[in-house]
Amino acid sequence: MNTKAKLLGAAALLSVAMPALAQDQTGDARIALSNNYAGNSWRQAMLESWEKVGQQAVEEGTVAAADTFTTSENQATEQAAQIQNMILQGYDAIVVNAASPTALNGAIAEACSAGITVVSFDGIVTEPCAWRIAVDFQEMGRQQVDYLAERLPEGGNLLEIRGLAGVFVDDEIHAGIQQGVEENPQFGIVGEVHGDWAQDVAQKAVAGVLPSLPEIVGVVTQGGDGYGAAQAIKAAGRDMPIIVMGNRQDEMQWWADQRDANGYETMSLSIAPGVATLAFWVAQQVLEGADVPKDLTVPFLKVTQDNLDEALASTPDGSVANVEYSLEDAKAVIEEAQAQ
Amino acid sequence: MADTSVNRPSFIALSRRPWFWAWVASAAAYGATLLLIDGGGGIDLIQAALTFAAFSAIVGIGQMFVITLGPGNVDLSIPATMTLAATLSLKFMGGSAGLILPGLVVAVGVGFSAGVANYLLIRMLRIPPIIATLSASFLYQSLAIWSNRGLRIKPPQALSDFTTGTLLGVPNVALVGLAVALAAWVLLERSTFGRWISAFGQNERAARLSGVPVEMVRALTFIGSAVLAGFTGYLLASFSGGAALNMGTEYLLISIAVVVIGGCSIAGGYSNVPGIWGGALFMFLIVSMLNSYGLGAGFRLMITGAIIIGIVAAASGRDPQ
Known part of the structure; x- marks a missing residue:
């Protein structure tokens, strides 16, 4: 009896302490990007931003993997199958730019019930278990x-x-x-x-x-x-x-x-194609156990007469103006959403 | 057939020409748009129509030869070939005026290689053309993405000036398109090769037995289509200020639509070149007309579909073959 109570107490203590232990432990987390389309300069810049930020995060040991997968035909069915593969491959988080706001819901619900964090951005999904980084x-x-x-x-x-x-x-x-x-x-x-x-x-x-x-x-x-x-x-x-x-x-x-x-x-x-990196950091924050509201908003990237030369200088020929988001930017966006 | 009626050019004889209805429909769409235009806008519209129809007509002529080969023959790799040829040739030229002609050779060479690859898939692996060209198109599109990651490279200024320029009021690209059409007309109507293509499409077995080198005909047809697609990609990218990964997308539907609207038999064997230009003009003018009348995209697509059905029905009502 006494031992049982002690055990129960220990279990209760552990369960309270667990989230705290989980803090800063995304080092072995694997994040996948499910992308529905790559056929224009915006999407190409998006993939490049993701690869750059993802690679750096892997090198610094923040996450274990940040892989990208793109479907060839911009088809919801194909992307749903791709997400199911990601579930089988055991990713901890899936960041998705969706071909359809509703058609992927089944696959995404499956991912959620498998304990996977799903963050949608740009092309968001309506499935309630997923996070949404929406553009207004x-x-x-x-x-x-x-x-x-x-x-x-x-x-x-x-x-x-x-x-x-x-x-x-x-x-x-x-x-x-x-x-x-x-x-x-x-x-x-x-x-x-x-x-x-x-x-x-x-x-x-x-x-x-x-x-x-x-x-x-x-x-x-x-x-x-x-x-x-x-x-x-x-x-x-x-x-x-x-x-x-x-x-x-x-x-x-x-x-x-x-x-x-x-x-x-x-x-x-x-919208800066680098919004994919914002989604990356949001997924990392969710995995880390941070309290992240389900609905977040992407800031616009605006070029005016005053900063035109600056924007041109930092944009490669034939590409699109871009910024990569940092962990701090993601935290700021999350805080802003919490304040609302 | 209609050939006998050349000597008495009456309206009835003319209306029996398979390309007749495409031109009537183009004229009607033009007339209807003209009602909304005052001043010199009518000339502007004709110039714009000639310019943009030229791109559709050139790819459409390549597609026409392929479709003439008979059921199941269609080139679905046209958009990807356009994109790949445009991307590689513009990257090769890098904006340098001295490389305009070598750049053209690159674009045509890319088209030629794509055509050879398409044919080999069809011939060696015995894949139906529709599947072979579709799967090959993913390969070409991926190569285009991989080679330049979607960055738009500007064409040389002189080439850009040429493609956007006019000669005596006629857009240069339209002159190029007309030259291609004239060559295609001679090839189809006046050469042995044209007879072979039509014979192939009418009855492949009969053509083979009567000594038509059917595999050579098929190879040259698919190569021709890809070369024209590569050439169009080069022209279009120079015209619109650079190659983009999605530049060819709408030419898949258009290349097939102009063939059908132009009165060519979708079952193969019977084709004509004037109809391709008629169809190309129509595809531009109908969109302009419906946009000018402020009709929404849904309605526009519906009307376009209905008109295509109408033209095909009217054109197929001609002499029984």
């Missing part, structure tokens, strides 16, 4: 219109370049832009085309719609389409409107050239 895409749309309202108080006609039809991100940014236009009724959207986040598709779509458009004062975009729009507008011989850019190097280079030639002014905003 609507805000991204609103900020574009707000910027134009600041620059052009008298308003005017806008051309909207959307992304890939049927994709969640496209609907969200579009909703934000619409809301921005409602709040600033001096603007009206006179044309809307789908640029599929690709410069050549945007160029083609804008060239096709321009002849039927009245004068436009601004172009709102979704990223990866601003340079194509500028090329099409230039080819049509029109006055260059204010094109909001999306942090691509060719967009910023064009902007800098225009600024030097005729004082062109605009702004550029997007």
